[in-house]
Amino acid sequence: MTAEKLLTRNFGRADSHTLRAYLESGGYTAWQKAQALEPAAITEEVKQSNLRGLGGAGFPTGTKWSFIPKHHTGPVYLVINADEGEPGTFKDRYLLEREPHALIEGMLIAARAIRAAKGFVYIRGEYVEPWRRFSAAVKEAYDAGYLGRGLDVVVHRGAGAYICGEETGLISSLEGKKGWPKVKPPFPAIKGAFGMPTIVNNVETICHVPHIINRGAAWFASLGTKTQGGTRIFSVSGRVRKPGIYEASVAITLRALIYELAGGVAGNGRLKAVVPGGSSAAILRADEIDVTADVDGLRNAGTMAGSAGVIVMDETVSIPEALMVVARFYAHESCGQCTPCRESTGWIYQMTKRIVEGRGRKDDLDTILDVARRGAGTTICAFYDGAVGPYISYIEKFRAEFEALIPN
């Protein structure tokens, strides 16, 4: 079930970030191959591979690429989302530091498919070492002539704001504004960065592209489930014996991931809950982890694969306290544009805090649920829905634990 390693296959090499190491492992051969393919053929191959976006939304990558208007004559941009900020997720940090040339090669191929001559890589400002490593790789790629002959890459650093991970917030930020998400439609593929058609993809999504071109869509698709191909990197943290990154088939079950790869549950050793897709994913109880971790498997389980940040909690963890920490995050990171999001995230944090401090009121839980439900789906971006997932699921699944903290 651990499948063959694609993205992390070179991580054992201390010099895996260098061009030499990348070339030795077959690097840039997919780019050679892709140059002989028509752009539409590349997109079709990626569609057939069932690659789905690994940044959070799980959208089919080839389909997204095909949305670029066919008869557009102006510039098209490729934007790489390296603003990794979803709590519990750390895979893109590894990819930038240890396999930067895979991202560059993937960008070359993707840019050919969508006819982009310029790519931006938006790296979160706190990632200093990943930025250095990736920038050094870009320089190597220019010197070796991979970049600068049809594709230019600009490495752009963020300045601290979770919301810039949302693709239209990221575009606003790239344009030199505060990172306010934009109303969709128009989607970025029609009108994105600097008003031009733009494809935004996650680092890991694009790192998969060379493998698909080299070994074929059918092979890639066969590694996963019927509706999602390939492997992905799971970031596992919290109360597990071996926290870290694990590349596995998207069809792995959460149970296998936690017990076979991550060494099982730490703390008191007994599992209480799992957040499977970064903090914005709804929480699962210990008896709900016999599900596959692909996009549709987790959607059917009432949660989401998101960024595959798996946070594990043993029985000694206080769920109300965990929700308070999560609610503080959403209150802090709301961009403030939409009233339901700005107001509810602040109030719900205050309420979870007073519950944890033993000052909760009888109707607090129902108020939180009511407020959360009414705001869901009404906002400009999916940030608020990402906050609602935890609010509702933590309370519904562990209600007794919250009630026990509320004085009579």
Place this chain on the structure above:
Amino acid sequence: MSVGNDAPGAWNRPPSGRAGLADPAPRVAFTAEQLAEARRLQSLYPDPRGALLPVLQMAQDAFGYISLPVEEYVAGLFNLSPAHVHEVVTFYTLFFREPKGRHVVAVCHNLSCHLAGAPEIVARLKARLGIEVGETTEDGKVTLQSVECLCACEHAPMMQVDDRYELGLTPEKVDRILEGLR
């Protein structure tokens, strides 16, 4: 490139009523070299304004923090209103609008770090530094922040000290790291 502070317009002058708000700071300006770098950055984007964040980062490195005069100076480089730049500066957590310590210690308080003992780490930092979160030590050495997930949760609890990630913290390790700061 057509924009520049060498092409001043009304937008580039501090509104007179605002002068009292700012420090009586010396004139803010990049060196010729820094200015050339700012222009280079601007040339990388289809619209030079795309370089606003990187140039603000440069300005912060050059001047220590982003005061109102710095905002106005940068606005001039971009043909933007100081209000736009102010809006941007206040939106992002990595921009400092007041002098910061020689070192910035940003401890993660998000979920995985919390589960691994972040509250204890925060308490240790506060006690050893003798300051609250958000404050700077009196000798100007350290500014302490408590921040959201820095995405190194596999090594929780963790913190960032300037450019470096410090991983797998214990209270003792925190002491050693603080002692190493000059």
